[in-house]
Amino acid sequence: MDAQIVIKVLLIAVFAAFALILLMPGRGARRLAVRRIALLVLFAAAIAAIAFPQLVNDVARVVGIGRGTDLILYGLVIVFVGNALSASVRFRHQEREITRLARSIALRDAPPPSAGRHSVGDDEPAA
Amino acid sequence: MASLRIGMYRLGLDRTIDNELAQATWLVVPLYNEATVVQAVVREARRVFPKIVCVNDGSSDNSATEATSGGAVVVNHPINLGQGASLRTGLDYALCDPDAKYFVTFDSDGQHRPDDALGMVRRLATGDVDVVVGSRFLDGRTQPGALKKLVLKAAIRFENMTTGVKLTDAHNGLRAFNRVAADSITINQNRMAHASEIVSEIGRLNLRHAEFPVHVIYNDYTRAKGQSIWNSVNILNDLYLK
Numbered sequence: 235m236d237a238q239i240v241i242k243v244l245l246i247a248v249f250a251a252f253a254l255i256l257l258m259p260g261r262g263a264r265r266l267a268v269r270r271i272a273l274l275v276l277f278a279a280a281i282a283a284i285a286f287p288q289l290v291n292d293v294a295r296v297v298g299i300g301r302g303t304d305l306i307l308y309g310l311v312i313v314f315v316g317n318a319l320s321a322s323v324r325f326r327h328q329e330r331e332i333t334r335l336a337r338s339i340a341l342r343d344a345p346p347p348s349a350g351r352h353s354v355g356d357d358e359p360a361a
Numbered sequence: 362m363a364s365l366r367i368g369m370y371r372l373g374l375d376r377t378i379d380n381e382l383a384q385a386t387w388l389v390v391p392l393y394n395e396a397t398v399v400q401a402v403v404r405e406a407r408r409v410f411p412k413i414v415c416v417n418d419g420s421s422d423n424s425a426t427e428a429t430s431g432g433a434v435v436v437n438h439p440i441n442l443g444q445g446a447s448l449r450t451g452l453d454y455a456l457c458d459p460d461a462k463y464f465v466t467f468d469s470d471g472q473h474r475p476d477d478a479l480g481m482v483r484r485l486a487t488g489d490v491d492v493v494v495g496s497r498f499l500d501g502r503t504q505p506g507a508l509k510k511l512v513l514k515a516a517i518r519f520e521n522m523t524t525g526v527k528l529t530d531a532h533n534g535l536r537a538f539n540r541v542a543a544d545s546i547t548i549n550q551n552r553m554a555h556a557s558e559i560v561s562e563i564g565r566l567n568l569r570h571a572e573f574p575v576h577v578i579y580n581d582y583t584r585a586k587g588q589s590i591w592n593s594v595n596i597l598n599d600l601y602l603k
């Protein structure tokens with residue numbers, strides 16, 4: 235229990251950070267930069283793990299997990315969740331743009347509102 | 362006899378005023394797969410309001426033709442976007458009419474009464490408010506189920522807290538806006554969360570608002586088509602996940 239406190243704190247911190255990033259009214263540039271930095275770190279970690287497999291085991295022991303495989307599994311989960319979240323953010327963004335596009339098409343194709351075809355004319359016979 | 366004549370004259374005068382108000386009003390009706398009822402709903406509303414725009418939100422049935430036969434102008438979304446998007450499109454369309462002074466959002470399933478809408482426009486025409494929001498809970502006419510009532514009450518408390526706007530009914534589709542309000546309210550929430558968004562916009566833009574008692578007609582059709590209370594979860598999700 236106590237041995238795993240480090241990894242627990244780490245994982246909880248990562249997920250808390252995801253939640254924060256997701257709820258923050260982010261600016262495009264920062265969001266993109268964070269994504270790219272995260273990707274770079276991921277690549278670096280992958281290369282290091284391939285080159286020095288023992289490194290993963292050592293790191294795992296430092297944060298209180300028995301095996302390096304478990305550490306990689308945790309990493310995978312984090313990357314997966316992060317990716318899913320960022321995809322949903324982008325989806326929302328895209329949805330907004332499509333809405334704007336569709337709306338302008340709808341209004342362009344509509345008859346002008348002051349075409350004079352409106353009268354309180356339900357009682358009058360149709361011409 | 363004389364007083365009767367004056368009474369009748371007054372009645373005539375009231376009708377003229379109502380006519381003028383109705384002429385300056387656009388009814389904005391989001392429309393999605395309501396082919397079986399929309400023609401009757403539009404026809405009924407046209408007895409009071411000559412100008413009605415239905416925003417057909419990519420219906421897969423012939424809602425659009427039915428609405429046109431009823432006497433409405435139909436604006437077609439090329440794809441389904443949701444009710445919030447339909448409202449904003451309808452308001453944008455109506456704002457193109459320079460004679461339009463009042464804008465009323467109205468449901469296409471027949472749960473709202475045109476008379477209530479006219480009452481709200483009359484209230485708006487007094488000029489001391491920008492928005493009039495319909496409320497089911499100002500009098501005892503509307504009878505939602507117990508669970509629905511509970512969820513609606515919870516939604517209201519939550520909204521009062523988060524938006525700072527005190528209302529008694531959180532999600533009533535019947536609302537009346539003047540030009541300032543119709544022009545300035547942003548609706549980014551395409552789906553059902555737009556109702557909360559409109560309330561928070563009223564707070565953000567400091568729009569002067571009032572509530573108006575309306576009667577919402579719950580019958581088997583509106584109940585079947587109406588919002589499932591599960592949607593309260595979806596609305597929270599839409600509101601808080603950016």
